[in-house]
Amino acid sequence: MQSKGLWVSRWMLLLGLLLAFIAPVRAEDAGRSVLLIEAEGPLTPAMVSYIQRGVRTAEERGAEAMILRLDTPGGQIDLMNEIIQVIRESRVPVVVYVAPRGAIAGSAGTLITLAGHAAAMAPETAIGAASPVGGSGEDLDKTLERKAKEALKAQARGLAERRGEKAVELAEAAIEEAKAVSASEALEAGLVDFIADDPEELLARLDGFTVQVQGEERVLHTAGARIERLPMNPIEQLLHVxxxxxxxxxxxxxxxxxxxxxxxxxxxxxxxxxxxxxxxxxxxxxxxxxxxxxxxxxxxxxxxxxxxxxxxxxxxxxxxxxxxxxxxxxxxxxxxxxxxxxxxxxxxxxxxxxxxxxxxxxxxxxxxxxxxxAPAMTGAQGLVGATARVRSELNPQGTVFLMGEYWTAEAEDGPIPAGEEVEVVGVEGIRLRVRRKQ
Structure with missing residues (x-):
């Protein structure tokens, strides 16, 4: 009996240790969150401000990561560079996710995707076509075009080098030849890390993935994390529209x-x-x-x-x-x-x-x-023919309301009760002569 009791005690102790170890882990998982922001449309200063606010919010909340859902045809290079700089300086991993189905990371959106600590695309999306154009949308002359392309290609190489040679080649082709590729082609070339149908699937794929954040490796623990959405505020929405x-x-x-x-x-x-x-x-x-x-x-x-x-x-x-x-x-x-x-x-x-x-x-x-x-109508002449409403009975005198004012009036055709409409037929000083409106 004593031996059996000792055996049970040992099992209870072992079970207690396991529960003591597992409980904090589960509590930690339950407390994890991932912030989701959604940037749609051409790049604008309002979008830059929104992404900056998203990164600050993710840092303040201690989020495991921030997902930047991107669907953009592109925009100005200076705005693109601001967004890339925000991602670089973020203390929270930023996952750029080209979604939903039918979305595109075009032009400047290509380099923003490459700048993410991790990158993903939804099925039936596209990325690329990043050739530069002038400030008014016009084609650049050959010299300026070559300079702009070389600068962008160098930037793209710097962003894509960690993804391998194929990714670098594809990034350069997007700028040099305005090449665009599908999600599966981008994944095959290493331009993105995952293909995911929705944010929930993306979190499952990100779990255990290693990223570089400000020069330090970090392993993402996103399984079971809750998704917290941060929409644009009214001012950002207005300035974006x-x-x-x-x-x-x-x-x-x-x-x-x-x-x-x-x-x-x-x-x-x-x-x-x-x-x-x-x-x-x-x-x-x-x-x-x-x-x-x-x-x-x-x-x-x-x-x-x-x-x-x-x-x-x-x-x-x-x-x-x-x-x-x-x-x-x-x-x-x-x-x-x-x-x-x-x-x-x-x-x-x-x-x-x-x-x-x-x-x-x-x-x-x-x-x-x-x-x-129209003939000039001034003074008393301008009142003749106007319609007034009786305020106090005209018997034969009373008051009428005309053009926002009360007037003393005298009826020409017998008593007229209050509420009736009358027509002005003459003016004598400050008194009107009126009759029933026909």
Missing amino acids: VVNPNVVFLLFTIGVQAILIEISSPGGWVAGFIGVVCLALGVYGIGVLPVNWLGLIFIIVAFVLFVLDVKAPTHGALTAAGIASLVAGALILFNSAGAPSYARVSVPFVLGVAVTTSAFFLFIVTKAIQAQR
């Missing part, structure tokens, strides 16, 4: 119209405030997008013509010229030769805005012409 060329064109159109309304009808502030805000956001968008400044001149000329037609009506001739200038300006502003697709304005959208704007100014011009042709 306004770099769409269609939105920029619309903001300029609304802004100029609002300013013109404020100028033509001074005294208020709502129209002027809206105009200033829209123009400020439009200028921000133009500062990010590749544009042809000649187009902006055409747009300004268009609104000058609209104003002239309002001030000195020409029966729509200047408005028609303004329409043509507005459409031409919008198309020239963003649709310069060689501009990437994300920096081009939609022609149907431009035509729709032009038609709406033209209808607005044609309405104003029509009203201006009618006002010029």
